Amino acid sequence: MQALDTQTTIAVIGAGAMGSGIAQVAAQAGHKVYLHDQRDGAASAGRDGVAKQLQRRVDKGKMEQQAVDAIVGRIHPVSALSEVADSRMVIEAIIEDLEIKHSLLADLEELCGKKTILATNTSSISVTALGAKLRHPERLVGMHFFNPAPLMALVEVVKGLATDHSVAEIVHATATNWGKKPVFATSTPGFIVNRxxxxxxxxxxxxxxxxxxxxxxxxxxxxxxxxxxxxxxxxxxxxxxxxxxxxxxxxxxxxxxxxxxxxxxxxxxxxxAGRLGRKSGHGFYSYTEGSKRPEPDTEPSRLSDDTTLIVKGDLGPASALINRFRDAGLDIVERDGPGQL
Missing domain, CATH: 1.10.1040.50 (N-(1-d-carboxylethyl)-l-norvaline Dehydrogenase; domain 2)
Structure with missing residues (x-):
């Protein structure tokens, strides 16, 4: 099955870190990309974030400025959902909530043409359940990227009970053309990776x-x-x-x-508490300016140069530890039977 041609338009709904990253991936592959978010200014901020990330690569001599300008220029923030209607594929990357996704997908089904592929970036919600309220669930497929989307190669292409096999194959081929390593998955809880x-x-x-x-x-x-x-x-x-x-x-x-x-x-x-991790500045660790990562509590080595480790009997799966002990400089004595130590 052929991948989507780069002359076709891709839309991404949701301009957070994941949605913006997916937009970048599609734009890097040569597609015109609509980026929409219901929050005022979020889509433009998402495109600006992509530009900022890519500019760092230019500053390090890893990309040409012309290439960055072309990628960013293909990402078009749009304020109204209706503006994505002519897209060949729409990828939703919004909040992980079944009812909110139901509502969005129903709106997209009304707005977009019959050949438009509706893809969901859900990481755990059943694709079958998401398609249950659609009139044409056969065109809904999971296209689950991993964070950060521009760097992580794996993409899960998830088929719901009603997903047309040809739709899943098109998405799989398109992900391959985008430089990803797609795998087919069925709509089981958590799919592959999150399970x-x-x-x-x-x-x-x-x-x-x-x-x-x-x-x-x-x-x-x-x-x-x-x-x-x-x-x-x-x-x-x-x-x-x-x-x-x-x-x-x-x-x-x-x-x-x-x-x-x-x-x-x-x-x-x-x-x-709102301590969501890096994006909020604090999670298990602090990410505020000047903060220092705590050191692990490490027990000092109590082995001397003449330490001998006696291994008695078959260690089974733990036998791989013997080579690690040798590499650490320990003298290893192996004994088969239950004799004296």
């Missing part, structure tokens, strides 16, 4: 709530022992606690309140 990611956040938040360690220490453990680029508290600060908490609640309810997906009271308090 898998829930324990990453939930277990860490549970450890914090039980007083096992502070956020900086838990982040360091996950980065250094798990080889993740960011720990769970750094990552939720980046995503935004309002977004992360809403997705957790959505997945929790979609799985009939399965305790494995239980939302965190600590994160609930952050949301209620």
């Amino acid at each position: 898998v990611a829930r324990p990453f956040y939930a277990e860490s938040l549970r450890l914090l709530q039980e007083g096992a360690a502070d956020p900086a220490t838990l982040d360091a453990i996950v980065r250094e022992a798990g080889n993740f680029r960011m720990g769970p508290f750094e990552l939720t600060d980046l995503i935004g606690h309002d977004v992360n908490y809403a997705v957790t609640n959505s997945v929790f309810n979609a799985y009939y309140q399965d305790a494995r997906f239980l939302p965190s009271l600590i994160q609930k308090e952050l949301v209620e």
